[in-house]
Amino acid sequence: MKLSRFAALSSSLLLGAVLALTGAGQAQAAEAAALDYVALGDSYSSGLGAASYDSASGDCKRSSKAYPVLWAVTNAPSSFAFTACSGARTGDVTGSQLGPLNSGTDLVSITVGGNDAGFADVMTTCVLSSEATCVARVNQARAYVDTTLPGQLDSVYNAISAKAPSAQVVVVGYPRFYQLNGTCVAGLSEVERSAINGAADHLNSLLAKRAADHGYRFASVTGTFTGHEICSPASWLHSVNWLNIGESYHPTAQGQSGGYLPAFASAV
Numbered sequence: 303m304k305l306s307r308f309a310a311l312s313s314s315l316l317l318g319a320v321l322a323l324t325g326a327g328q329a330q331a332a333e334a335a336a337l338d339y340v341a342l343g344d345s346y347s348s349g350l351g352a353a354s355y356d357s358a359s360g361d362c363k364r365s366s367k368a369y370p371v372l373w374a375v376t377n378a379p380s381s382f383a384f385t386a387c388s389g390a391r392t393g394d395v396t397g398s399q400l401g402p403l404n405s406g407t408d409l410v411s412i413t414v415g416g417n418d419a420g421f422a423d424v425m426t427t428c429v430l431s432s433e434a435t436c437v438a439r440v441n442q443a444r445a446y447v448d449t450t451l452p453g454q455l456d457s458v459y460n461a462i463s464a465k466a467p468s469a470q471v472v473v474v475g476y477p478r479f480y481q482l483n484g485t486c487v488a489g490l491s492e493v494e495r496s497a498i499n500g501a502a503d504h505l506n507s508l509l510a511k512r513a514a515d516h517g518y519r520f521a522s523v524t525g526t527f528t529g530h531e532i533c534s535p536a537s538w539l540h541s542v543n544w545l546n547i548g549e550s551y552h553p554t555a556q557g558q559s560g561g562y563l564p565a566f567a568s569a570v
Contacts, residue, residue, distance in 0.1 A: 316406055324502070337379040337408045337409055338406055340385070340466070341370030341384045341386050341411050342386055342387065343414045344413055345387075347368065347370060347413045348386040348390075348553065349363065349367055349386075349558055350363040350388040351540050351553050351557070353365065358519045359387060361387075361389070369474075369542070371384065373559070380482075386413075391414070392458045408469055409471075418454055418502075419451060419505060424498070425550065429542060444501055458465050459490055470570070473518050473520050474566055475510070475520065476526055477539065479498055479531060481533045486533035489541070503524075523562055523565045525565075526562070532551075539557055540552055540553075
């Protein structure tokens with residue numbers, strides 16, 4: 303009799319534990335379904351280079367193959383606002399992209415800073431000018447990252463926190479552009495490619511530090527793009543695209559799905 307009563311008691315406790323765990327799982331699922339997500343940033347967030355652009359987004363070139371859209375399709379948040387825009391600088395984010403943020407926003411993603419540092423001009427200079435001129439322009443961009451960009455990032459991050467104080471913010475970085483000693487037999491020299499990669503690492507280091515200082519998470523894409531840089535056998539980045547020059551040095555659709563999406567998803 304005592305054993306039976308003990309067994310019954312144990313079964314009741316086990317059933318209670320299972321129900322509690324099931325309830326917790328259901329609560330977590332409900333919480334995920336109620337997620338409000340806002341995607342901010344520049345062309346690496348909008349999906350320039352991935353094609354399938356939303357015609358209503360105009361020059362912002364928001365693509366249905368961009369990582370924020372891919373994540374939203376997979377995770378089905380209760381609301382999703384996509385305001386990232388090609389060409390955006392930090393001031394553009396604070397000036398025109400923060401409208402959807404509010405106290406109920408749960409998740410924010412952002413990639414920004416490359417345009418402030420002169421990414422487009424760096425690549426144009428390196429493609430059209432001498433090696434020495436290229437390296438000098440890269441070093442100028444690195445100096446900007448050291449002296450001016452930190453304050454600009456702080457302004458953006460402070461504005462996000464002010465409008466969405468409870469949101470988890472994920473700052474997503476930039477890829478290295480070149481596989482050194484790769485398959486490219488023409489174009490930029492190895493010195494130029496190395497300098498450009500070093501500048502990307504330098505920018506990412508700043509992004510990671512400023513993100514941490516604001517309590518944000520940093521999602522690096524360096525690892526996911528390794529083996530898929532320009533000059534690799536399976537590049538996920540456009541090289542110079544003379545038919546659509548704006549897409550040059552931006553991720554392809556595969557770069558968004560295979561490079562950006564897993565990096566962001568692992569940080570959420």
